[in-house]
Amino acid sequence: MSGAAQQPTIALVNPSVGYSDRRKSKPIGLAYIGAYLAHHGFPAAGFDFGDSPQSPAALSGEHGLDRFETVGFSVYNESLDATLEHAAWVKRRNPEALVVLGGPHATAVHTEIMRDCPDVDAVVRREGEKPMLDLVRHRHESRLDVPGTTVRTPSGEIRVNIDSPFLDDLDSLPFPDFPFVSDSGYPPLTYFDSNRGMVVPALAVNSSRSCPYNCSFCGVLTIGRKYRMRSGESVVAELDHFRTSEGLDHQHVYFSDANFYVYPKRALGIVQALHAYDPRITFSFGTRVNQLIKHQDFIPDLKECGLRFVELGIESASPDVLKRLSKGVDPSDNLAAVKLLERHGLGVSLDFIMIDPETTLTDLRANQRFLKAGGFYDYVPHEHLYTHLALYAGTPIRDYYQERRGTTFGMSELPPIETLIEDPATARVRAALVWFRDAYQPAVDQVLAEAEALLQARAKHRAEHPVSRVELDLQLDVVAVRHAPNLYFDRLLDDCERHRGDGAADFAALLPRPGTGAPTLAALLLRAAERIEALTPDSAGAVDRAAALLPAASLTTPNTAERSGP
Incomplete structure (x- = not known):
């Protein structure tokens, strides 16, 4: 030094x-x-x-x-x-x-x-x-x-x-062990290992830099495409370092590389080194669809070393959108990659771009079919429904849309997608999805988080918590709540097609009525919260927490009062 x-x-x-x-x-x-x-x-x-x-x-x-x-x-x-x-x-x-x-x-x-x-x-x-x-x-x-x-x-x-x-x-770089002053601090990074039924401390590790591909929307291109890699020994040493410095028994590694799987032999070597260091360690990583399919023979060995899920850059199910994004894959490849992981019992984290400036209802229907076929109606979080293309400076897609629109975006300008969408029907879909995200998604997230944590805890200690009718009803409500944002998306697309994109101005009219008894969505969420409280009498407040996140108008709807108690 x-x-x-x-x-x-x-x-x-x-x-x-x-x-x-x-x-x-x-x-x-x-x-x-x-x-x-x-x-x-x-x-x-x-x-x-x-x-x-x-x-x-x-x-x-x-x-x-x-x-x-x-x-x-x-x-x-x-x-x-x-x-x-x-x-x-x-x-x-x-x-x-x-x-x-x-x-x-x-x-x-x-x-x-x-x-x-x-x-x-x-x-x-x-x-x-x-x-x-x-x-x-x-x-x-x-x-x-x-x-x-x-x-x-x-x-x-x-x-x-x-x-x-x-x-x-x-490998010559010091580990990123550097403190920051922060108003809010950093929540502990964890991973819920469903195989073991437990939450474990986790660590984010970057084992490489850059990506050799040229997706038109990716900001990595501004840094350069030269792919460089660390060794397995270096990654193990970093994990050991942070276990000691933070006093935490990190048992899951989130590889935060832009593309971990460029060279599968190298990827396997790294996780084999981790597995030899501590066989309890699990891991996850992100990669491209075509790489996963091309090198699928490595998946059993990766799983043996602790692979739990893969973050896949799906982006879209529309061939036209995929071409604009320079993904170099076919929509069928996207579904094949999802099914490949499913066959191996591995999870998928979904990277998706629902809307770009030229998206049409045909493209959105393709996305809808993919989400259904891939099993993503049960997937949380629901963020993929609300994502859109961001035109980051230095990316080819930003240059493309500047030329297409005959304009130059300002150096600090990140143009809102609402100002770029060309199809009025798509603009309406976007507005309705944003409305749902703001009005109902917070309550959906809250109820799902509380309900699923409770159900997992009861399942883990089943001798102390035998299955009851209330628990079975809550399980049904959880499924309905998971599906609700996707069902809203279905109804929205149907409405736009029936009215050629100029459907009902009242987005609330399109809300689904999922769940037993077809309650309003607000009623379903409050009913699920009541059942959470019934199963945890010492920790009341689930209903109040859900109600506080719902639109005031939804709490005065007649059907809200019709929710059945536990």
Whole structure:
């Protein structure tokens, strides 16, 4: 480890994106940079404002960002405006501070940032470890010449320095063990292992970088497609390190790679090393459909080593949409991959894009058929119903739609899908799905979470909790609640087709009546909550929690009062 006589004071910041409903997880890219700087003798302070509802100025002031000599921000499309507010606040109070932006979005619009944002001194392009180290090392000397950066010279010239070489030896990087100050903190990462009927501590591990494919919508393209990998020994050492440092017996590994399964022999080698280290360890990973099918012979060995589920980049069941997304697969491949995992007793985590700007009712019907055929009407979460294409800066699909629309999106602009949809019928579907998501999905999620946790606990201790009529009725309600968002989607498509896209303005009129006795959806949710309370008399409140999440109008509907008690 090298040292520095006078170490600069560095802050690494994950800016706020202005809302706080995202799942909270540590920004691993910044963590790698912070650990790398510390390893080379330049310790940094980490600040994660990613889910804070406070303004950038308030956050900057509360945490004193102006006291640092170097302030680095990791920037995504959604956070550029907030980042620039942070930068302006810092520069007003400390003009000598070196303000650096990096990350996928900053990489994509590096010249625009340096041209239009005087409070930014440098942009780090692509990977951040080596350029950031060079910037802080040469802060007072030759920082204008650092490879991998775009800078502004004293004369105002924008200088795009040569790219910094990719870090090929990922095993040489220190583990991303870097603390962040965060208002909300991080919930423990866990995994419910249904095979063992227990929740276990989990760890997210990145065993590779980039992806050699060229999906048109993927922000990984801005960083570069050169695929680099870690060894099994390195992954095992990281798990062992965090078990010790966090004092947790991590038993599940979420591989957070953009594409874990590029080289199946390498993937198998990594999990075999984990299995030899601790046979209790289970794991999951993400990959492409065509890779899973092509290398399906490896699946039995992967399962033997603890594979529980695979996150599949399905994206769409429409051939036209798949072509626009440059997926290089046929809709039949998507279903084949799902059925392949099903035959091996493995779960599927679904990556899906329900709507893009050119989606039609025909495309949506194809998605509907796939969801039914793939068994996803029983799948939770229901997020796949509400997803849409995001036109991230630096992606080919964004360039395509700029040309198609004869416009140029602003450097911080992430155009809302509602402004891009071309088919009026699809626009109506989108509006209705958003309405359902906001009005009913929170209560659906709440009731399902409470009911399924309760049912799993009772099943685990069956001798103490014999099956009762109330429990059987709750099981039926859970199935109905799981199906409700999909049934709403069915009714919505039917309505749009009957009325050529111009159906009923009252989206509530399309709500399904699932479950025994065909109650209203609100009544079904409240009935299920009543049954939860009946089975857990010491933990009342399920009904109140569900009611608090439902639209007020739904609680005064006559049928809501007709729900049968336990």
